[in-house]
Amino acid sequence: MHLPARVGDYTDFYVGIHHATNIGKLLRPTPLLPNYKWIPIGYHGRASSIRVSGVPVVRPVGQQRLPDTVEPLVAPTDRLDLELELGVWVGGGNALGSPIPISDAHTHIAGLTLLNDWSARDVQAWEYQPLGPFLAKNFHTTISPWIVTAEALEPFRVPQAPRPDGDPRPLPYLWDANDQARGAFAIELEVAMTSAAMRDQGMEPLRLSLSDARAMYWTAAQMVAHHTVNGCNLMAGDLLGTGTISTACPSGLGSLMEITAGGMEPITLPTGEQRTFLLDGDEILISGTARAEGFAPIGFGSCRATIVSHA
């Protein structure tokens, strides 16, 4: 299996509102920043380190600063996390200076893929101000090996979930009635893991999360319209990550940061091993299934990788 396309530019969004809220609670008194409900928050990621399912992930080394210390140290991350995401493939771009209107945005989406945005939380905490995550993320991104096309996903389009009372209506450049009516996708997303010991003992993967693409606060079309409102040119082969998709349920959390409450509440594996973050030999398996009454479900293929030591 190979990457389905050579990725030009890779952008990662942050449209999983439950994830953003859960992470925000670990960081500040008001979890969501004032811009969150107005802007599909996104930032640029690294295209060169995107790898297809199955390629092992080398545990990254990086600067970290331990609590109550002044000087950072350089060491392999102790807080290696996964992030459950969808990837949106851009199938047709726009000229520099020419925004894509929200009404046309869906025609620029070639299809979807599964995406694991591996994250080193200790590196991230120390480096990310003021310009955002960098080495905490760009060491590896895993995607599933094929594109489930927009055409194939037609039967699985569903209305965008209504916003809670009091949330602002999207600004006109992000609002389209058709997109609101059909811009979300009924896709179940699952994260599971095995440890090396579990595999040695022939155990099945342990499910960590059962999430749902309907938990996105912004649609894929809104991501495209926002990305280009300033004239930024998308190109065929660009990849847009959704950001971590968590549901509102404790069983639907898309990262270990959330599942273990920032590393405070370990999970227990069937072997009796405990985990807060990932150890060498752990394998993460992300799967996705589009479901709709009267249609055969569509799978997304495998998005899996094993953590290997940095040395």
Next chain:
Amino acid sequence: MHLPARVGDYTDFYVGIHHATNIGKLLRPTPLLPNYKWIPIGYHGRASSIRVSGVPVVRPVGQQRLPDTVEPLVAPTDRLDLELELGVWVGGGNALGSPIPISDAHTHIAGLTLLNDWSARDVQAWEYQPLGPFLAKNFHTTISPWIVTAEALEPFRVPQAPRPDGDPRPLPYLWDANDQARGAFAIELEVAMTSAAMRDQGMEPLRLSLSDARAMYWTAAQMVAHHTVNGCNLMAGDLLGTGTISTACPSGLGSLMEITAGGMEPITLPTGEQRTFLLDGDEILISGTARAEGFAPIGFGSCRATIVSHA
């Protein structure tokens, strides 16, 4: 003239310490964050919108929130700025998972170029938390049309400026005696502008800044070593921006944000026109000259572009 290479990934650093300090003063009581003197701070930028000198810059539209308001508006930026930078071309990459040691980092640098990281300050202020600048930057980046090769720059290598007393020594993965002895470049950098009225009247460009590449707190080799310490793979054709290079002098500031004190102190053009940020028809010209006793100076070619209306 064309781009000298197809840019794979584009990363922008923030190694101009005077710029970081000047911007920090506008934002917070302690201008430099605690990580600044430990980490060559960087983030990913947009490769697709990099254009060669001469291509007009379309004024971007974006979300902005005016002071003392709750709801953002969507409008062409009123605070369009330039950023004086050097671009570092990567000439040879590394395999994913294999960091480039600081001692080898200079061999991965193909050469340098001039770079203008156009910035919409009002968009930036509203969007950049928590994941960094995005639409405020990715609408256009202008570079000069050729690469001044590392070989050609050999005579212009100079010692990295000693750090002020009390600053930490770079961590071992960022410290190399040869890099400290020869890792900086004696390159004068100039920013000048004309308005449409100035050009109509045949006036010469007005110099806005005379800066110097020696004002970088981290060397280009340190940028390369840091970028890859986590195993991130650089590729031939990647471009690394230095971030805005300002000197410690009021005459050496690399952005209008600094020159006009955040828009509070307008500059006056020879026509009597005033500017805080750029208006349509303004042209920004960046030039660079490597100088060393006993060697012919080397120019970097032109890095210029004119602002045009978004409509």
